[in-house]
Amino acid sequence: MTTLLEELRARRIVCPSLPAIERLAGSVRARAQRQLWRRLADGLTDQQRQVLDQLLEVRTSPTLGPDEFRPLRTHAHDFAAAA
Numbered sequence: 001m002t003t004l005l006e007e008l009r010a011r012r013i014v015c016p017s018l019p020a021i022e023r024l025a026g027s028v029r030a031r032a033q034r035q036l037w038r039r040l041a042d043g044l045t046d047q048q049r050q051v052l053d054q055l056l057e058v059r060t061s062p063t064l065g066p067d068e069f070r071p072l073r074t075h076a077h078d079f080a081a082a083a
Contacts, residue, residue: 004021004025005021
């Protein structure tokens, strides 16, 4: 944030209030993230989407008690194989 303010001052640009800069930065960041995820998702096949969706499913078994629950572990190579 200070780098941005320094750059504005160096260019003799009147600085908006800090909350206004924070709102702008937040909206730009959110927009960039949406664009990034859209581009990543556009390159996936239907099969890859289905496999990735399955990774997000919570798997529980009615026969397991609370002390028997074992979390599902996912590794980078599992993700690479799915994609």
